Amino acid sequence: MSEERTGLIDRHVAFVGALRGAGLPVSMVESIDAVQAMTVIDLLDREQLRTAYAAACVKRAPHRATFDRLFDLWWPPAIGDGVAGDEFSEDGEGTSASGELQDVPPADLDAMKQMLRQQLRDVLLSGDDEALRRLARASVNGLGRTESQPGRQSWFTYRVLRALSPETLMVDLLKAVLEGEEQGGLAEKVARQMLGERIKRFEEYVEAEVRRRLAEDRGVENIQKTAVKPLIEQVDFLRASKDEIAELRRRVYPLARRLATRLTAKRRLGRSGRLDVRRTVRASLSSGGVPLTTIHRPHKPHKPELVVLCDVSGSVAAFAHFTVLLAYALREQFAKVRVFAFVDTCDEVTRFFEHGGDVADALARMAKEADVVWFDGHSDYGHSFEVFGQKWPDAVTPKTSLLILGDARTNYRALSIPALRSAVRHARHAYWLNPEPRQYWGSGDSAAFSYSDVVPMIECRNAAQLEEFVEGLLPV
């Protein structure tokens, strides 16, 4: 009994260590809470254990994905092939030694593929989550294994997904779901969304299963580093995948709301407004004419105009888009927002972000219609700054905060420092946000240091850094 308990506590401590290693702030108290929770729940129910850990240790919703991955690694749902049920075998090896699949002749492998594909189709149609999970395990077991060296096996997600290619089932599935209803209408869109969701879930299960098998072969410690993705607000703008960018865009509005709330709170605290005599006297009547509390007029915040000048060339477009979206989500905080985009020449794109307009649309139209390419479509900061100064000389005024977004990679072209300097001189504040890590500034064709002599340049690699910057920029 006591020995068993030590084992559990050791596992717990190691797991909490792994959570901390992945950037989740798990305090001592929370770790103890989790153990306390273990004493009252049914430990054999894995999902209860997961919920207990999540409730005690994960206090921010964005951390949940990381937590789930690590939980699956440290408290695996099965050992080996998982065919022996969820029993934990003594040495942890046991069932995984069976290597009969390599001996299966290719014809049978094909037959297995066919069989699994057929099963996958049925399960995707029924939407049974448990069956989907079981199928993922069986598929990885059957198709995901390779013998990298004699006696050493490895597991691959892409082998399973390529063999089964769930997307190619879509047409067939759609036909089955729609049951002869017309294609292309609302019904198809809805069905497509539902099936797409299930396919994605299957892919996730396969990935999780592969991670589990790898962790079993090589040890959890060696897998968790690669298994854990960085938190979304820490994702590097320049290296973000398509999914991550979509996720970032979805978070623009919550982020803007959070910034605005924080700002209102800060403004209210600075009670620098003038005394409101009328209301103070009125309030004093209820305390016999003694003004117990004084009432102040709300402080009118100074609202700057914001001019954003952004590089929308391929390399930094994701960063520029995100920042422009954020500026627009925050437009109530500014008197006016104007956006200029450039690649090798400059154009005003404010019109695409009209009030209430749709953001995804605006970005697509901006890329298509705005006149930002003049010569060859490679970034030309110098020419862009000159065009900006000539065409819109009155855009930057003493009320303006000027924000320049770009990586300052000039393709070795002219810098036009004077043009930039004149814009900066006219502005009330000017900042340059650079999505590149600071240690790369000035390397190769980067003119970061030349420009940073003229305008303060700030490293802004991820959403967290951007949030911090914007909060400082907004006036109190």
Add this chain to the structure above:
Amino acid sequence: MPLFSSPQDVRERLGQTGYLADDAIATTVFLADALEKPLLVEGPAGTGKTELAKAVTEAASAALVRLQCYEGLDEARALYEWNYRKQLLRIQAAGDGQKWEETHDDIFSEEFLLARPLLTAIRRAEPTVLLVDETDKADVEVEGLLLEVLSDFQVTVPELGTITATQKPFVVLTSNATRELSEALKRRCLFLHMDYPDAERERQIVLTRVPEVPEKLAEELVRTVRTLRALELKKGPSIAESIDWARTLVALGADSLDERVVAQTLGVVLKHASDHARAAKELGLAQ
């Protein structure tokens, strides 16, 4: 004394009140009760956070004490306040004959104390659920106040002494995550993130809340709502909006969701003009 005996028990008893909890919700509620820890529920608007507190109240046959948070909420509104108008009256009514000491002792007695939600919840001897709603709307100082109350379940009124809870209330804090709550507060709570439910649970919720809706329609509705949530919208439809939609469809007598019906009633689920336009475009509806 714990209110619930197991997660399964939580689930069944919440179910009887008409609240369909999934495993995560049931387990977390059970843990909060068993470990006597406050439960912090975070998630988008309209996912049933406040409803959960109400359902727990009903399931445990307790009384609900609610503290609605807002900007500018202070100790006097959250904890207790001296009824100074009444005290003033008392002093004036006492006349000249009474000594100051007597008056002093008298005006700081129970009679002149206005108990606000936090104090009320702590003083109650019967089972109590304390709901601190929209905690993120309150100022940071209120969090400090909550810390004291929630960690020791006691309140100190200088003139009266320390009041300790005889029965710890079941505390639910809700938050829309418009700002991060302080680490210290989170550390003292168990955390439950409440997101949109999965398709099956949402279908059941719609069917429970709007029993008149035909099963097939409910299923179509849930799928459509999920499609809408997957679009890039400013504010995706919440469960509350799914339920409203079901009610609307029942009122209109619609028996299936085709393009025409969706186009007519989209305003029930999407509250921004730009979202409306986007959804209409993506789903191929006539404008």
